[in-house]
Amino acid sequence: MNGQQGALINFLVPIVFLVMFYFLLIRPNQKREKAIKEMRASLKTGDHIMTIGGIGGRIVSVDEATVVLEVAPDNIKIVVEKWGIGRKAEFAQETDEATSHAAEEEAMIEERILEANELENEE
16 A cells, blocks of 8 residues: 555656646746737837837837837837837826926925924024
């Protein structure tokens, strides 16, 4: 009986490792690849994207295999293969949020400086 249990364990251990390997590495990678393919298939004119090389811009036209990007500030047009697109991005929205956040911080700093000046004048 002991030899049969050892053989069964020797048989099950690699199977358990294969199952763990599948669920921890292969399956999440397949999901990520599927999401990227869907994103690339859904690209349309006017979307802001970032390439895998770090170039960002607005899509001017979309073809089956390529897209034409308009890159600021000189409105240069670049043809990029779809497989080279890394993600969609909302540059205008991100810039507006960053600008408003910076303005709020500056206002808070100025307020604190005025309060400190008032305290010094009172003393």
